[in-house]
Each structure stands twice: as structure tokens, then as C-alpha cells.
Amino acid sequence: MVTCADHLATLAKQEMKFKSSRETKLTHDDMHNIDVSDLGAELKALSRYISAGSTPKAVLEYMCTNKMTNLFPNAFAALQILLTLPVTAASGERSFFKLKLIKTHLRSTMTHERLVSLATISIEHELAQTVDLQQEAVKIFATKKARKAPL
Structure with missing residues (x-):
């Protein structure tokens, strides 16, 4: 007791x-x-x-x-x-947060190469804004999908 x-x-x-x-x-x-x-x-x-x-x-x-x-x-x-106390964790974790968003949103249809490319674009967003990605994408798409017309 x-x-x-x-x-x-x-x-x-x-x-x-x-x-x-x-x-x-x-x-x-x-x-x-x-x-x-x-x-x-x-x-x-x-x-x-x-x-x-x-x-x-x-x-x-x-x-x-x-x-x-x-x-x-x-x-x-x-x-x-x-x-x-220094509180600076948010800026350092930004790229990991974006990577997590990318992974969860596109996990089912994405290859590893595409995931790495999107993560790189997300992390290096300042550099990605200076490059004209639309022109480059059109050139790559045109070369891969070019069809020869039969004569």
C-alpha cells in the first residue's frame, strides 16, 4: 500500500x-x-x-x-x-523544403534525372531566371520530335 x-x-x-x-x-x-x-x-x-x-x-x-x-x-x-541566440535555420533549409515539395507532388511520374534537374533549377533559381529556357526547350523538343515527311 x-x-x-x-x-x-x-x-x-x-x-x-x-x-x-x-x-x-x-x-x-x-x-x-x-x-x-x-x-x-x-x-x-x-x-x-x-x-x-x-x-x-x-x-x-x-x-x-x-x-x-x-x-x-x-x-x-x-x-x-x-x-x-542565432536563429538562421530557415534560409538554409529552403532548398530542402523545395525538394520535398517537388518530390511529393511529382513522385509517381518522375524519373530520377528529371527530379535532379528540377531540384537544380529550384536551388539555382537566380541563375535559372537569367537563362532563356523556353528557347532551349523548343530547340531540344524540335530535334527529338522531328519527323521526316515521305516524298
Whole structure:
């Protein structure tokens, strides 16, 4: 039979494990810029001062203009870290996204050579815009489909 004390002990162990995992994520070479135990309380208290749907940048600006940086030092440090993280994944994944669209849309009727050609055109779209593809396509089609008329 599980008692209330056992339940509290397991909850305490789970909470300590969760807090220690959060603390390892906010620690670098034994340096602590953010106190994990105070961060949650600071964010809860800070939420009373800001409106719902505010961006992190707006919250940081609000804290600076109202001189709240010393009042919420952990939240201030966390917001600074959040706003300085580089977020540049979208431009690098553009070609892979286009390749996925091409594959899913034309998978059943496409050969590998055609897929590679379309992917190249999609990736090198700036170069493809400078080339007159219509004239080249007409020439290739005309040479392949030319029929000799019997005399």
C-alpha cells in the first residue's frame, strides 16, 4: 500500500531530477548566470506587469525602461540569452523544403534525372531566371520530335 509520504517522496525525487536537468542546461563550466530556483518565481511575478502576447524583446525593453533589471535579474539574463541566440535555420533549409515539395507532388511520374534537374533549377533559381529556357526547350523538343515527311 502506497502512503501519502511515499507519494510525496517520489514527487520530491522527480522535482529534484527535473530541477537538476534544468540547472545543467543553464550552467557552463561551473558558471551560473541564472539561478534556476528563482527564475520560475521571477517569471511568474514579471507576468503580472506585462500584457499577454508580448514579445520577449518588448518585455526586455519594458524591464529596461522601468528599471526592473535588478528586481528580476534571472529573468533579465534569460531574456538576454534568448534574444541573442542565432536563429538562421530557415534560409538554409529552403532548398530542402523545395525538394520535398517537388518530390511529393511529382513522385509517381518522375524519373530520377528529371527530379535532379528540377531540384537544380529550384536551388539555382537566380541563375535559372537569367537563362532563356523556353528557347532551349523548343530547340531540344524540335530535334527529338522531328519527323521526316515521305516524298
